[in-house]
Amino acid sequence: MLDPASLTATSKPAATPLVRNAVRMITAPQMRPGTGVVGPPEPDLVRIRDLIYQVAGIFHPENKLCLLQERCNRRMKEIQIATLREYCECLILRPAGQAELIALLNEITIGETCFFRNQPHLDALRQIVIPRILETKAKFPFRRLRLWSAGCSTGEEPYTLSMLLMEETSRRLKDWTFEILATDLNERSLVHARNAVYGSYSTRNLTAYYRLKYFIPVGEQLQVNPAARASVTFSRINLSDDARMTFMRSIDIVFCCNVLIYFDLASKRRVIQHFYNNLLPHGYLFLGHSESLYGVSDDFRLVHLPGATAYVKTERTPAGGSSI
Amino acid sequence: MTTATKQVLMERMEGLRQIPAIPAVLTPLLRYRQQPAEQLDAHKVTDLLAQDKALAAQCLQMANSPLFGRWRRVDSLRGAAVSLGFHHLSDIAMSCGVLNLLPGGTSELDPIVFWEHSLGCALVCRHFARKINFGDPSKAYLAGLLHDLGIIVNLWVLPKEFRGTYELARREGIPLHEAEQKSLGFTHCDSGQLLAEHWELSPELAEVVTHHHNPPGSLNHTGLVALVQLADLLCRMRGFNYGYIEERQVNLLEESGFAVLAQHCPSLREFDWARLTFEMDSYMDDVHSLVRAIYPS
Numbered sequence: 026m027l028d029p030a031s032l033t034a035t036s037k038p039a040a041t042p043l044v045r046n047a048v049r050m051i052t053a054p055q056m057r058p059g060t061g062v063v064g065p066p067e068p069d070l071v072r073i074r075d076l077i078y079q080v081a082g083i084f085h086p087e088n089k090l091c092l093l094q095e096r097c098n099r100r101m102k103e104i105q106i107a108t109l110r111e112y113c114e115c116l117i118l119r120p121a122g123q124a125e126l127i128a129l130l131n132e133i134t135i136g137e138t139c140f141f142r143n144q145p146h147l148d149a150l151r152q153i154v155i156p157r158i159l160e161t162k163a164k165f166p167f168r169r170l171r172l173w174s175a176g177c178s179t180g181e182e183p184y185t186l187s188m189l190l191m192e193e194t195s196r197r198l199k200d201w202t203f204e205i206l207a208t209d210l211n212e213r214s215l216v217h218a219r220n221a222v223y224g225s226y227s228t229r230n231l232t233a234y235y236r237l238k239y240f241i242p243v244g245e246q247l248q249v250n251p252a253a254r255a256s257v258t259f260s261r262i263n264l265s266d267d268a269r270m271t272f273m274r275s276i277d278i279v280f281c282c283n284v285l286i287y288f289d290l291a292s293k294r295r296v297i298q299h300f301y302n303n304l305l306p307h308g309y310l311f312l313g314h315s316e317s318l319y320g321v322s323d324d325f326r327l328v329h330l331p332g333a334t335a336y337v338k339t340e341r342t343p344a345g346g347s348s349i
Numbered sequence: 350m351t352t353a354t355k356q357v358l359m360e361r362m363e364g365l366r367q368i369p370a371i372p373a374v375l376t377p378l379l380r381y382r383q384q385p386a387e388q389l390d391a392h393k394v395t396d397l398l399a400q401d402k403a404l405a406a407q408c409l410q411m412a413n414s415p416l417f418g419r420w421r422r423v424d425s426l427r428g429a430a431v432s433l434g435f436h437h438l439s440d441i442a443m444s445c446g447v448l449n450l451l452p453g454g455t456s457e458l459d460p461i462v463f464w465e466h467s468l469g470c471a472l473v474c475r476h477f478a479r480k481i482n483f484g485d486p487s488k489a490y491l492a493g494l495l496h497d498l499g500i501i502v503n504l505w506v507l508p509k510e511f512r513g514t515y516e517l518a519r520r521e522g523i524p525l526h527e528a529e530q531k532s533l534g535f536t537h538c539d540s541g542q543l544l545a546e547h548w549e550l551s552p553e554l555a556e557v558v559t560h561h562h563n564p565p566g567s568l569n570h571t572g573l574v575a576l577v578q579l580a581d582l583l584c585r586m587r588g589f590n591y592g593y594i595e596e597r598q599v600n601l602l603e604e605s606g607f608a609v610l611a612q613h614c615p616s617l618r619e620f621d622w623a624r625l626t627f628e629m630d631s632y633m634d635d636v637h638s639l640v641r642a643i644y645p646s
Contacts, residue, residue, distance in 0.1 A: 084624060087631035153598055315630075317623035327622050329586040329599040334626055337600075 066090055069109040073097060076116060081130055081286035082293075084315045096132040100125070127287060134283045140181045140223075141230040143282070143314050145332030150278070151189055153330055154309055155197060158277050161307040170203040173276045173303070175264060176210075176284030180218025181227055183207035183257045184249045186280070188239045191253060206273070208262035215259050221249040265292055270299040277305055282313040290321065297322040301338060310336040354535055358543055361506040374401050375446040376548075378439055382491070383551065391430040391438070398426055398442055407445040407643050408438070414639045416472060416632070417441065436487040444468055444494055448643065450501050457515040458504065462592040465640050467494050469589030472632050473580040477625060481614045483576055492557040495550075496577050499541025499558060500525070506540070507533070515591075522596030524585070526562050538562055564606040572613035575606035582606075587629050589636070 070090055077093075078084045085093045097112055104125070106112045116122050116129070141147060158170065170190070174183040183205045190203045209215055224246050228236070231247075240247040262269050264284070279300050285293050300310055301324045310325055312318065318325055318336055325336035374397055381394065398405050405426055412429040413422055417437055423429045430438050447467055451460040474493030475486045483489065503511040510533060518528035526536040538559050545555035553570040557577050560567040564575040579601055585591070586599055601607055601622055611617040 078624065084627040086627050086629075088634050089631070152596055157598065315627045317621070317627070319621045319623050326600055326602065329583065329601065329626070331586060331590075331594045331596065332588055334623060 067094070067109060069113045070094055070097070072113050073109070073116065076113075077126075077130070077133070078317070080126065082317045082319070082321065083130075083133065083283070083286050083313065084317060086315070089315075093133070096129060099132055100129050103128075130286055134286070137283055137313075138178050138181050139227045139230055140185050141235070142182070142185070143333070144230075145330075146311055146314070146335075147185065147189055149330035149333045149335070150186075150311075151193065154278065154335065155190075155193065158307055158309075159197060159201070162277075168201045170198070170201060170277050171275055172203070172205045172278045172280065173273060174205060174207040175262075175279055175281040175300075177207035177214075177218060177259070178209055178211075179214050179223075179227070180207060180221060180249075180257070180259070181223070182280060182282065183218075183259075184221065184239075184253055187253045187256050188235060190256070191239075203256060205257045206276075207257055207259045208264075209259075210261065210263050212261055215261055218259050221254055222246050223248075264288075264296045264299070267295070267299070270296075270303070273299075273303045275305055276303045276308060278309045278311065279304060280311045282311065283316065285312070285321075286316065293321050297324065301325070304338045306338065306340065308338040310338070312336070351534065354533075355539075355543070358502075358506060358535075358540055374398060374404060375443060378442055378446075379550070382436075382439055382487075389435050391435050392427070394435060394438060394442075395426040395430050398438075404442065404445050404449065407448070408441050410643050411441045411445060411639060412438065414635060416635045416639060440471070440487060440490050440494075443491060444471065445643070447494055447501075452501075452504050452508070457512045457519075458500070459592055461640055462590075463497070463500065465636055466584060466589045466591060467497060468640065469629075469632060469636050470494070470496065470577070470581050470584045472636070473584055473589075473629055474577055476628065477580050478576060480625065481610075481617055481620065483572065483610075483614055488553070489573065489576060492554060492573055492577050493580055495554055496557050496561045496581060497537060497541070498544050499537030499539065502540040502544050503529070503533075503537055518591075519593035522594060524562075524595055525591055536562065564609045571609045575609035575613075578606035579604060579610065583626065583629065587626060588633055589629075 066087060067090075070093060074085045074090065074093055094109075097109060101107070101109075101112050104115070106115060116126055155170075162168070162170075172183075172186055172190075174186065177183050186205050190198060190205075194201075207218065209218070222243055228240075228247050231240070236247070239250050239253045241250050242248075262273075264270065265288075281296075281300070285296060288296060297318065301322070304310070310318075312335075314333075318327070324339060324341070326339050328335055328337050377397055378394065381389065398408055408426060409423065409429065411417065412433060417433060417440075421432070423432055426438070429441075433441075444467075448460075448464050451463060453460075471490045471494035475490040478484060478486045478489035503514075514528050514532045515525070517523075517532055518525045521528070526538065529536040538561065541558040542555065545558045550558070553573055556567040556570045557574050560574045561577045561581060564571055564578050567574040582599055582601065582604065585595055607617070
């Protein structure tokens with residue numbers, strides 16, 4: 026994941042009109058809260074949820090509203106605001122709203138990074154997406170897969186992908202080579218990623234099988250073994266850097282989870298345009314679990330995989346539009 | 350489905366006393382739903398439901414679920430009718446009625462899983478219909494709830510054959526209706542059509558039951574059939590499946606139902622499918638806990 030603090034220095038902050046526009050588009054509260062929440066959803070919480078979806082593209086279903094409430098409470102305590110209504114107004118109306126929105130997004134995505142974070146994504150990648158790509162590429166002379174973890178933070182995601190693909194080397198990926206490009210804006214995160222040493226929080230989802238096969242104990246921590254590290258290449262890239270982005274070519278699958286949420290609409294569109302150009306014709310784009318490209322791009326088509334969603338690159342028609 | 354197969358199915362259905370006879374309470378309820386709103390008498394409905402004590406108890410349990418927007422406990426059917434309204438109470442009664450249609454004993458397809466799928470699909474149909482301003486959300490709910498009636502027929506009439514079919518579907522990760530076509534030579538749409546005729550379901554519900562895997566095949570209610578097809582598919586891909594994972598990729602815009610429904614709702618072309626998908630997640634926990642609380646009660 027990108028470091029939002031450094032990101033704001035290199036990407037354009039969202040213009041206030043964008044937020045205002047999003048607020049106008051907020052719909053009335055609907056449905057009902059989920060288990061554990063007594064009573065109908067707090068209207069101001071629903072407004073904040075919808076604001077976050079409009080501006081950042083990340084959605085909290087009703088059964089996750091209590092988590093959003095917790096995150097808001099933390100921020101409200103921090104900036105000494107007493108009610109959700111005031112906090113909602115703070116996000117929308119004040120000039121500081123954009124900075125507060127980023128602070129709230131940080132709270133929302135905190136602790137998101139760990140190995141095997143989104144199992145349905147990974148299952149779908151292994152069972153459906155990779156076989157489809159291999160089928161498409163069977164006629165190509167080079168039997169090579171190239172994945173890109175864009176906004177890889179401290180490296181858990183690209184190493185997970187590496188382990189997953191290694192598991193396939195005796196089956197589907199027999200006679201294939203693969204590489205994983207892992208990029209982030211934050212140099213400190215990249216140093217951590219290259220060291221590949223992780224504590225209990227990052228490794229909490231690891232099964233005994235993966236722990237034994239791909240990790241070496243280092244004191245109280247675990248280090249990814251050299252075999253799993255070998256196929257991952259880390260480099261520092263700012264997704265808003267057009268020149269660097271142009272050089273990322275022939276990618277089969279992009280993983281960009283909880284990164285775009287920090288970008289304003291114009292920057293987001295530019296990054297997505299780059300992903301479109303970077304990907305091969307059959308390419309896939311995976312976003313975070315409840316992250317959406319709605320209203321951002323028509324160049325990708327939402328597809329449903331078992332328990333997960335992904336975006337597939339569409340072919341452009343001669344008129345310049347996208348075909349289904 | 351060949352004429353010979355149809356004949357066999359009909360004979361087996363006739364031979365069964367318990368099912369597929371529509372539960373006594375639900376027949377008048379279905380008829381009631383066809384009446385204009387001003388003619389509806391909620392008391393008549395509650396009196397009707399009260400005749401079946403087990404059903405009434407299930408209805409009350411369901412009426413107190415957040416799925417139906419209740420935040421204060423209701424202790425009587427009359428209370429539920431007042432606070433939820435006729436259509437919601439009738440949706441609840443129909444939902445419990447479907448649960449009671451399922452055969453007991455061992456089956457490859459867990460009745461709980463089937464009911465979760467039906468209930469999940471009903472809720473998604475209702476929500477989806479509201480979002481795209483498609484007709485009566487309560488009608489969409491009922492259509493989603495009953496779309497797989499044919500599976501109930503198969504479970505009762507062909508338990509052994511259906512077990513093999515289900516195993517095939519699970520092993521190959523393919524849709525159930527494809528496995529049925531492969532192994533039985535017909536699908537639950539065909540057997541559901543027979544039951545719909547037997548029960549004298551309304552024409553629109555009969556079309557949903559018969560064509561929900563092929564909306565262009567329906568004649569007069571294509572929009573509703575298409576809405577159910579898309580909601581059903583979303584449910585199966587997102588977790589309200591039949592107890593196994595369909596190993597495939599679905600682009601809803603390429604489904605036949607999308608083009609059909611878009612003719613009825615032009616706004617569908619700009620629809621936010623991602624948001625609908627994420628919103629579905631909020632039903633999961635509630636449906637799981639409700640189903641487990643009620644079944645078998």
